Amino acid sequence: MPRRLALLLCLAGLALAQWAGATPAQSARPPASMQEDADPPAADPAVVAALRDADRAVQERLAARLAVIPGLEKSRVEVSGGVATLRGLAADDARRQLAATIAEQAQDVVLVENRLELDTDVRTRTAPVFEEAVERLRNLYSALPLLLVAGAIVVGAWWVGRWLSLRPGLQRRMRRNPFLVDLTRQAIRIGALLAGLVIALDLLDAGALVGALLGTAGVAGIAVGFAFRDVAENYIAGILLSLRQPFAPHDHVVIDGHEGKVAALTSRATVLVTLDGNHLRLPNALVFKGVMLNYSRNPQRQFAFDVGIANGASVSHAQRVGREALATIEGILEEPAPSVLILELGDSTTVLRVTAWIDQRNTSFAAARSEAIRLLKRAFLKHHIEMPDPGYRVELHQRGPGDPVAPAPPPSRPGAPALEAEAGASADLRAEHHIDRQIDRDHAATAGNLLDPDAPRE
Incomplete structure (x- = not known):
C-alpha cells in the first residue's frame, strides 16, 4: 500500500509541474479534437519503472506461495501490469482452482488468467490418493478403542434382547398363541x-449417518410395501386371525363361497380340506375380509328339502305321514x-x-337328509x-257302434315304483370322520400352524 501511495503522489507531482511550465502559446493550442493526427504522449519512465517493480514483487510473493502448496509445485506465475498469468501443471482440478483463488486475492492483482493444465504423471496423480489412504488408516487406528467399545455395545444390546425375549413370563402371558410369542420375541430382539x-x-x-439410515429405511420401506403389498396384507391378516381365532381345527366352514373343513392357519394362508378330500389354500386377507359361515359352531344343524304332492291329495294327511316318517329315523x-x-x-x-x-x-x-327323503317317499x-x-298322457279306447260308454279306469302312473321296492335296511347315519383323520395327519406335517384348539373363539 505505501508503494502504491508513493506512485500516485509521484504522478500527481509530475502533472502539476507540467501544468505550471506550460507557455502561453501552448495554452492557446486548439482543442484535442483538432489534433487527431498528433502522436499520443509517451509514458513517464518513472511510472513504468514503479509498475514493473510492483509486478515483480507480486510475482515473487505468488510464486513463493504456490511453491509450498502440495500439487502446485510445477506451477509458475507471471505478472504484467497487474494481470497474473498462471502457467504450468496442477495435480488436479481442485488445486487448479485453488491457485486461481490465491492469485485473485493477492494485492495489486487486477485480473487472473488461469492457464494451468492437469498433470498426467502417474506418480503425481496417485500420490494424494495414497496419502489420503494412509491418513484414514491412521485415523482408524486412533479410533480403534472407540470402535471396540461401540461393537461391545451392539453385542451387549443383542444379548440383552435375546435374554428378554426368552423370559418365561412372556410365554405364560401368550401361551395360547405361539405365533404371537415368536413375533413378540423377534420384535424385542430387533x-x-x-x-x-x-x-x-x-x-x-x-448422528448424521443415523438420520441417513433412517431416511433410507423409510424410503425402502415404502417401496417394499408397494412391491409386496399382498404379502404384507396376508401376513398382517394372519396375525389378526391368530389373535381372534374365528375357527378351530376340523370346523366345517364356508368362506367366500369355498366350503371345507379347517386344517391349518399359517402366516400367509388358511388351509381347508374340501368334502371331497382336496386341499384348498385361501389367502388370509380373503379369509379376514370375506363372509364366513361356520357349521360347526352349533352342533345342532337343520336340513331341509321340498316335496310336492298332487292337489287332490290331503295336505294335512301328508303332513302327519311325513312327521311320523321322520320320527322313525334314529339320528333325528x-x-x-x-x-x-x-x-x-301351484x-x-x-x-x-x-x-x-x-x-x-x-x-x-x-346321510340323514338322504334317509329322510327315502323314508318320506316310502311313507307317501x-x-x-x-x-x-x-x-301329459293321452289314452285311446276302441268301442263298437252299439257298445255302451264305460267309465274309464283310473289312470295308472307309468313307472310308479312298487312299495316293496322301497323296503330295505336303514342307512348308516353315523358321522363321517375320514376327513378329520386326514386333517390330523396334515396337522402333524404342517409347520407354523397358528390354530389353537383350546383358544376362546370370537
Whole structure:
C-alpha cells in the first residue's frame, strides 16, 4: 500500500509541474479534437519503472506461495501490469482452482488468467490418493478403542434382547398363541439391537449417518410395501386371525363361497380340506375380509328339502305321514321336532317344506337328509299320497257302434315304483370322520400352524 501511495503522489507531482511550465502559446493550442493526427504522449519512465517493480514483487510473493502448496509445485506465475498469468501443471482440478483463488486475492492483482493444465504423471496423480489412504488408516487406528467399545455395545444390546425375549413370563402371558410369542420375541430382539446401534453410532459421532439410515429405511420401506403389498396384507391378516381365532381345527366352514373343513392357519394362508378330500389354500386377507359361515359352531344343524304332492291329495294327511316318517329315523332330534310345512300352492302341485334337526357330532348331515327323503317317499307310497306327475298322457279306447260308454279306469302312473321296492335296511347315519383323520395327519406335517384348539373363539 505505501508503494502504491508513493506512485500516485509521484504522478500527481509530475502533472502539476507540467501544468505550471506550460507557455502561453501552448495554452492557446486548439482543442484535442483538432489534433487527431498528433502522436499520443509517451509514458513517464518513472511510472513504468514503479509498475514493473510492483509486478515483480507480486510475482515473487505468488510464486513463493504456490511453491509450498502440495500439487502446485510445477506451477509458475507471471505478472504484467497487474494481470497474473498462471502457467504450468496442477495435480488436479481442485488445486487448479485453488491457485486461481490465491492469485485473485493477492494485492495489486487486477485480473487472473488461469492457464494451468492437469498433470498426467502417474506418480503425481496417485500420490494424494495414497496419502489420503494412509491418513484414514491412521485415523482408524486412533479410533480403534472407540470402535471396540461401540461393537461391545451392539453385542451387549443383542444379548440383552435375546435374554428378554426368552423370559418365561412372556410365554405364560401368550401361551395360547405361539405365533404371537415368536413375533413378540423377534420384535424385542430387533428393537434392542436397533437401540444398541443408535447408541454406538452416537458414540462414534455419526448422528448424521443415523438420520441417513433412517431416511433410507423409510424410503425402502415404502417401496417394499408397494412391491409386496399382498404379502404384507396376508401376513398382517394372519396375525389378526391368530389373535381372534374365528375357527378351530376340523370346523366345517364356508368362506367366500369355498366350503371345507379347517386344517391349518399359517402366516400367509388358511388351509381347508374340501368334502371331497382336496386341499384348498385361501389367502388370509380373503379369509379376514370375506363372509364366513361356520357349521360347526352349533352342533345342532337343520336340513331341509321340498316335496310336492298332487292337489287332490290331503295336505294335512301328508303332513302327519311325513312327521311320523321322520320320527322313525334314529339320528333325528326330538327337540326341535321335525316339521312339514306348506311352502307353495301351484296349479297342479302343493309343495311341502320338510325340515329336521340332527347332532353333527354323531350323525352325518348328508346321510340323514338322504334317509329322510327315502323314508318320506316310502311313507307317501304306503299311504297312497299321490305325488304330482308333470307329464301329459293321452289314452285311446276302441268301442263298437252299439257298445255302451264305460267309465274309464283310473289312470295308472307309468313307472310308479312298487312299495316293496322301497323296503330295505336303514342307512348308516353315523358321522363321517375320514376327513378329520386326514386333517390330523396334515396337522402333524404342517409347520407354523397358528390354530389353537383350546383358544376362546370370537
